[in-house]
Amino acid sequence: MSPAYPPNGLEFAVPHMSRRQVLSLIPAAGLLAAAAPVRAAAGIDHARLIANTVAMLAGTPDVNARPEVAAKLAAILGAARQRLAAMDKAGDGELFSGLKLGTDDVNLRLAYQYLYEIALATRTPGSALEGDAAAQRRVIDGLGWLHERYFGDQAAGYYGNWHNWEIGIPTHVSRTLALLAERVRDERPDLTATYLASMDAYLRSGKDGDVDLDSRFHTGANLADITANRIVQGALTGDDARVGKAISDQATVFATIDPYNLQHGNTDGYYRDGSFIQHHSVAYTGSYGKALLTRVVQTLKTLEGATSGGASEDLAAVVYRWVADGFAPLIFEGWMMEIVKGRAVSRPTTGYADVGVIVEAVADLADHVEGAGALALKKYVKFLPAADTSSFVSPVSVARYAAIRADSAIPAADLNPPERCVAFNAMDRTVHRRPGYAFALARSSDRISKYEYMSGENLMPWFQGDGAYYLYLAGEDQREVFGVDYYTAVSPYRLAGITAPVEERRTVPELYGRLWYENPGHPLNFTSSSESQNTYVYFPRAGNAFSGGATLGAYGAAGMVQSDDAAYTAKQAGTLPDDFVVYRNARATKSWFMLDDEIVVLAANVSGQGGRDAVTTVDSRIAAPGDAVALTGESWDGGAWQAGGTTPPRWLRYANGTRRTAIGYAFLTRQPVAAGLETVTRSRQVVRTSNPAAGVTKNVFTASINHPATGHLTALAYALVPNATEARLRGYTHGPLTVLANDRHVQAIKHRTLGIVAANVFADGPRPVERLLVDGPASVIVRYGERTTVALSDPTMRRDRVSVVLHGAPLRLDTADEGVTVRRVPGGTLVQATIRHAHGRTFTATLR
Template sequence: MSRRQVLSLLPAAGLLTVASPARAAAGTDHARLLANTVAIFAGTPDVNARPEVAGKLAAIVRTARQRLTAMDQAGDGELFTGLRLGADDANLRLAYQYLYEIALATRTPGGELDGDAPAQRRVVDGLTWLHERYFGDQSKGYYGNWHSWEIGIPTHVSRTMALLAERLKQERPELAATYIASMDAYLRNGKDGDVDLDSRFHTGANLADIAGNRILQGALTGDDARVGKAIADQSTVFATIDPYNLQHGVTDGYYRDGSFIQHHSVAYTGSYGRALLTRVVQTLKTLEGATDDGGSDLAGVVYRWVADGFAPLIFEGWMMEIVKGRAVSRTATGYADVGVIVEAVADLADHVEDAGALALKKYLRFLPDADTAAFVSPISIARYAAIRADSAVPAADLNPPARCVAFNAMDRTVHRRPGYAFALARSSDRISKYEYMNGENLMPWFQGDGAYYLYLAGEDQREVFGVDYFTAVSPYRLAGATAPVEERRTVPDLYGRFWYENPGHPLNFTSSSESQNTYVYFPVGGNVFSGGATLGAYGAAGMVQSDDAAYTAKQAGTLPDDFVAYRNARGTKSWFMFDDEIVVLAAGVSGQGGRDAVTTVDSRIAAPGDAVALTGEGWNGRAWRTGDTTPPRWLRYANDTRGTAIGYAFLSRQRVAAGLETVTRSQRVVRTSNPDTNVTKNVFTASVTHPAAGDVPALAYALVPNATEARLRRYARGPLSVLANSEHVQAVEHKSLGIVAANVFAAGPRLAGRLLIDGPASVIVQSGERTVVALSDPTMKREHVSVVLPGAPLRLVTADEGVTVRRVPGGTLVQATTRHAHGRSFTASLK
């Protein structure tokens, strides 16, 4: 295997060997490292002379002038007007950010403030003033959010000092060392003023940020050991997480299937994952030519992150909601999220080998044009513009046209076709049901209970998803979710602050305690079954809905009396993903405790002026209208203004409440720091109620993207059949594709149509000239899973390692060794 291939498989300990402190520090050119940093953020004379960069230069200067004016207008106790200091960590962080923005303008070639000595002196004086009054005294600092003190402020300070390194040497030669000593002292979640790889705070994107800052700090003071240790620490984030051989107990990072986890259990590619991508690519650029090895080998690992981790989650330039954690409540759009990734990819293309570089450039030309105003680096803007203008590079997606990706390590599934993409959020005892924190994502309760998002090609996704979706749509009616009928209260409403405070309890509830994470911020579920199989571009996924860790602990008497925990609805759910439809099954649904439960088939938003229509047909062939109490055979929601439509073909007979309403809410209902801006949307909702009393029939329906009415009528004659829909087995057949797909939730042999499956398991079988089988263990706990294919014996053609095939009475047994596979699918081809 090549060194790059080896690196992609190495555990963290192995990477420490690859990038040992001694090796990383040997031959470090500190001046080059600082020069690279200045070039990254300020550009170079040649780059900044290019017309594509003019807007960025103007923005840098404009921002700096605004900050200088704010300094002129500052009052007592302020460095910048309006930023009162001494009690608000966010204001102190902003003060350092403003100093950085001024310093940046004075080092930007071609800018109006380039070389402005008085402005640089004001920055140096500002750094000194802040340290003397608000940062240097350890007994008075570290209030508010730990992130400000360990990452946010040090990032701005380190970059500012790198930009003004020569000025500092001339006028305040002691200031860098003074600040570094203070920043080390604020690493209270570290060890002896340094990174602690065993700390839960020093993982993933957070670790990359801290180590990146320390590389700059070492260069400023000529400290080879500091630079070497920081490079070695950051190198650990390149390691593929092996859940069966964790290094330092860390679960944060990238997994074999492309998943990315931060905060121990949160699916986070779209927020922390992109931050990590940005930081490590910046480090590759910073180290270029400054060390013996600038990290070119590791660039190949980052390429796999992009191809297998990011690309499936980006649809027509939009980052999917299922991997954004609490960031779904922010006003920044999914397009802006992808803009950050685009900048990193443009830079990464300079560090990978020829084939990888070409693939990345093709992908950049395939994606919609990004807004370069949000790029950090002028060099990145110029590089991206050159790639976009290069007609010799054909546009090409990193995704094949048809793709189904089971991110089972983070309980997510993405199913893509040329006209749409389907994204599913699951949860389990491994992965959090949601993330709430710091007044963000205030009503997240059902986001991991099978909530899904159906993206249609050609749509402006800002009009149908993003913060406006979570603002206008009821948190109890997220598409795909099953919720009990009750009203819940947000954390600030319950406790009068952004967290639950009880430091006197044995669990020591404080704002950043482990108990806060476990029971308030991102609780996991109680279910083991969450995952599924993929067979080529087809997929099956299943989940048993459960209570979260907080409710379970409250029932056990573990939590304080005044701690509020909510009981969830229960149900067994499956999603089977084909070419033209996604089939959804739900069985055993109960609101628990005498409550009804509601499963939302879909919720979609549109502008009030859009021409939207809801049509349908009953099982008797008559037209179905809003308010009709008879079960529909199909419904169709169409936005004629945007030329989009979704059909819902019902495979079981239930009453469906479907209709349109105009909703107006402030964006602050989902995030306290959002602007108090009212959002008015036309909201479509289709839902099924599962009554608390009496028999509750199982639910089955198909989502049909871009459906016409004629096409929906054809589902009365197939090709979909529900073979089983219970708490034990859920299975469907797609006759046109020759596919039978099943989830078996119970232990032991179970029939799914004519398949005999040893559960728990997820199985897909496609019959044709050959019979192709995929098996997986969604519990991630079994040694083997197997299926018996009935009929004449079949012989093995090809199979993944760990798959065996043998004849048994009545058919052919296909068995996969799933131990330590972490939900991965195993396939076999037979004839």
């Protein structure tokens, strides 16, 4: 199985927790018993709960006096003054100048956000607006005005995105009411109850105005947001039952998702292997996952001392494991990897900004985790690049973060070991890390979506889950290499790693003239947030079962059979409306073998389908126009490779002299490669409708291989070599890599120096690979040496057992994971793993 590395040698083992285990912790931790969530619970200090909320948002006199917090205080004050000025300039029908209300739910949410920002400045110790009664009165009047005209009428409201009505607006309202609780009681004693009644009514995906754990909307980060708001609301009204129900509902997000025993049918949340899923099938650690992390840590802070027994150390330990096994592998030098952002990849402020949010939560979490775990988190805070604390939510967090960074007794240390390979098979992702680089791979299956498009974001996502990969190099400013500009400048048909058919596709707005497909009269009832919209438009799943792989120590193998998405399949079956547009995908069987100095990529059975050519993109990279970029290579006869020629290269090297980085491509099969550089200027609006319209200019490098519809180039193999020199690339001529098999049944390689044989077997039945006989479908890694180690997994997640026979002298069992057996058979040794309900987990054995 994928190893759970203790941070920096510290033993801090936290078991993965079922819902039953989580709920059993709640009474002991002083949270409320979930067995009877609506029963009035003793020991809730509502005043303390509100005071904690205000201190979290506004800080305290002692904290705010610290010089490190000055920038945050200035940001709070600056935002409030800007909003007050906008109120002064508001025209007829406006609360804030330029913010038209009545048809745009985003503008209504912003109006509530602006009121919150003013209220926050009036409660922030040390702010020039602290205690400003006039500003507070304007906020209260504004709340009343917005409710009367735009929020109170249920028949007129609830246009646009449901999230704004059920989460976005209630978050700002609840916090504003908490900040101004005393003044609201004095001046508008009916306002809080009025808003609570309306917010309950807008909770339309709930039940009787409350959370419904069976609702597909009340899961994961969304559930944490809604329940956090309801905790504050209950404290404002002294409603023990409301607070208790909200706490017990939120507690369910701490439970590790067991896909074979789903609670309330919910697949959203954290899995045993560190995966995080939101929207039922989207890999989402870097967006919704960080939102959930932030919210639950804020809840721990809010409840501290407000319920009997204080916050739960046990639940905090669960969150620690989210950080160590879920977030840390996905963060490279302070950058959140693209493979877990869903539609958020198209936003301008991702990557480093994502990690800034996580850092705030980690710094706060360190105060709730005991012993070695707390120290490990503080070391990690120091290890990551300095964060922009002006974007932190809490001044208290700013001070805490600054204290950790300034403490010379805390050494900087990563939560990742220097070498790590993590198979996030529950969300079809793989991360491979070595000093100097990190490799991130996005797959898809009948379990996990190919991509996510929604709300005009990520307009051209079609191939992002078809084996798209991202090779991050140490020392880079990743904003110049990936992020929104990568998707803007690079063709969606030429993302690194994908095999795409040669065709032009249209975006959802181009197809339908709006941000979704509308057909409420169809039996599937296509509306903006319908299940059919999710299934066929927003985040369609693939059709293949094989997607996964094995890890052996810090080495990994992954494989995938590329397929059509659910929409294309349903259209062929006659399920979808005639005017619903679908696209057929290319076909390919692919493997990625992740070693020390290289990542080996195999593709077989490649076809564009339907008489179309297909193109496999070896890599696409962007650079600033002024960067000194060079492309060199060598042909198979030893001569210099020429761009635009027909001579197949043995290797290519892309180097950015300005950034002092390089990547090599060692080709293990002989085929023409189209490689070159071009300058591209595009607006970021090509990937997200609300992005700024200004053009972005990038130098784009692309290396690709064409698969003609009438040709025979259906298989290829190459190695990505991070930080490669030309001398090192020449070494692959007689180097350690051998391709043992590369067809639709088996893909396998051998690395002579490492003593590794790795294979993905896609077909049923025993399949020979070198000195192995693999019972497929399976993913297998064997490392030979003084002791032989074997790793097995089932990428289809459908089998009960996987096995491999090692031919040769019989071997004896040294150690093995539970469920692995070893016995002698004629001609060798059989290693068999019982993998029923393992959800793609790796099983290992050591033999001698």
